[in-house]
Amino acid sequence: MSGDAAPLPTRAAISAAVDPLGWRLVLGRLITHVPVASLREAAQVATVAAAVDAHGHLGADLHEHLTVLYLHTRAVGAVTERDLRLAATLTATLAEHGHVTVPGAPAAVPQTLEIAIDALDIPLIRPFWQAVTGYVDDPAPPDLPAGALLDPLRRGPAIWFQQMDAPRPQRNRIHVDVDVPPEAAAGRIEAALAAGGTLVHAGAAPAFWVLADPEGNEACICTWQGRD
Template sequence: MQDDVKPTRQEISDAIAELGWRLILGAIQTHVQVPSLIAATSAASIAATAAGNEGDRHLDIDVRSRQAVLRLQDAQAGATTGRDLRLARQITEALVGQGFLTNPGTDAVVQELEIAIDALDIAAIRPFWKAVTGYVDEPGPLDSPDGGGALVDPLHRSPTIWFQQMDAPRPQRNRIHFDIDVPHDSAPARIAAALAAGGTMVKDSAAPAYWVLADPEGNEACICTWQGRD
């Protein structure tokens, strides 16, 4: 596959599944579980070296005391490209060659959190949320001509904020909800855990793209995957 090609979500998932990476919100991610901070730093160095100069604007690494979290995405396009898939393989092979394993996570599954804000006039409220959070526009084309694209943390550490168009006021209903984006093969267990914790299934007609659940007082959250979106 050519480096500048933007594969479908299914093609991305198929290419990285056996490598221990998962597709979440347009980026591919993996965890490298380690016994110490020094080992995490070593894994990060191996990954960065394997990517080389091509990793610039593609590879992000979050080093923790028990893991290194690797994330690949074309920062300019805001999407996973053929280059990212190739780099994932290069990085995985380099890590495995040094005794490290890439996986979607055990105690801490790779995931992304989004905050969805319902609005009647997205263009009116979006500048406020951009200013108050210090966020930047999500790379790539905006979702709509009125500037309704998502806002992202420039350091990729805090939740993405996106805006959902309302057609009428909805009193007595929360207008901000969480979207928890998880690997497609982790969704069933996450949903089961939420239901066992007192939640209810509000809507599953859009599954496997997302399921809408609610807590015992009706506050909603969505479990989301990449599937069903191509």
């Protein structure tokens, strides 16, 4: 049986396997940062990594100071056993070329943004958001509800739709979810509170905490924990 056909590992098992390698599980993908000294070196890192990935599981963003690598199995929208093996191989191969995989730095924590839109009639409003953003359908969006919309180049935040049962005029109906590694959540929450925010709800922690700005607009700090 291939790695992609096998049962999916739990989020806890994924984290235990990749955290020591400098990767982090964030919204259904493995992410690592590889520090570099130039954009040319960033491209070299991506070239080395791409030579290891024979199945199209890898994505990369290049910056002048780091290469960001992403791993997940696109066909199922999740991290599989094959991805865990690939993360280990990539880490070892990059080390052979003098590069390290690290889980980010305080100024650049691996994270993913989502925009959640509450709606009474999701099929009615979804085409508008797809048209105005130019986003595309994804049959298996990583760790997102069915019907989520994604930037075709993965530049912007994912957009997903949350079913409402009745109108809710007393609070905002669009909020931002910020997905971070578990160890980064407390610091992000403390910073938000110090900046004038309030903690609205922590009952679902550590999956997510709901925060609000001084005018009541909400955002969530999210992690993979508490979701298996």
